Amino acid sequence: MDRSRLTRRKCKGSMTKHLRRIEAVLLIVGLLLTSIFVAAYIHRATMSRRALTQFRELKRERTVDKPALSLAGRQFTFDFSLWSPKRVAEYEQSLTEKFDSPLGILHVAKVHLEVPVLDGVDDLSLNRGVGYIPGTSRPGEPGNVGIAGHRDGFFRVLKDVGPGDMIELETLDRIDIYRVSQIVIVDKDDPSVLKATSGPTLTLVTCYPFYFIGSAPKRYIVLASRVASGHPAAADQTQSTKSARFAPVIEDANPQSQKSTKEKTQ
Template identity: 35%
Template structure:
């Protein structure tokens, strides 16, 4: 028989370990939930040709407000979708690029214009959820923004890898441009030190 004091001492010593184990499980569960939430926000276009993409978009116009009805969204509002035909992805766009928005889909950086304006629309997303396959995009690939019953088609003209605080990424442009940002390298553990940047020019407004 072990002395009662020894047993109590061992039990008391186990309490912090048990608490740390429970806290660790909670952190893993929370992070897993938001990871799944981010991945599940990406839908499949299920179409590859440009004609079929257009058909898919036209069907969804019935649920989108007309241009005259559009008002500036509030932070956290979902106002459109980013379609990436090469990745067969359709991702919701939320106004604002804080963590609350990035958990749900793509974030529109506040202060940058909306698609169709003659400047630089900037979108951001997590590399391990909505943009986990973004590294497959090449120059010449299309990015499509579905918004306000309009379809804005862009073609990727430049791909950059820059430091996380590179000031030239979010700057005005002389023509309608779409800039898409995510962290880089894609497989990096922890806070990635760089950014993967796609720069695309508007080629069609439908």
């Protein structure tokens, strides 16, 4: 009996030591995985600010003799919660590539979107930000400015944008404010939404449906008309709202844009 009890105690003690070792190993593995995740998150957040920082630095150089836009306290972070895992991975891969300074920054306050506008709609540009559509008016110029973005990336939030919402397009020399007039859905090969316009307009383009598996057959179009434009406000000027970040020089009267209702056409 004594021997069997002693044997059981030894087995129990050995098992306890074994379990403690397993717990220690699991704890170490957990700490390592957490460290890797935190390091990756910090790297992604840091790299995501580079294009916007580069734009701000170039803007300061261009506005030495002009009042500078105050950027104090502004944080630039991207919300990846709505993105597809594939798009997040491709965005992270794009961070290893070198880019020219953005043409501007697109702001959509309602959906907390603030993203650099890059020159072109190649895959690399659309993974890193949103892209200026060649052949349309360039940001800051008169006419119809076309900007494209991925439906499973930066432009997925457009599903929550509607008529009456405000959009800002910030370039080195000015800030243009647009009001969304309507939402339309067109075939992927329909170029009509990008045609030249007599007035200053903005057209945002992304694939549709937003959660379609495979190559999306439609295009989701946000049409907006400019309602105001101005130069950046002085850096030391106290601003109470984001829409007051500039000194307006143009007020575009467009009663029709205020009466527009949300339209979706198949």
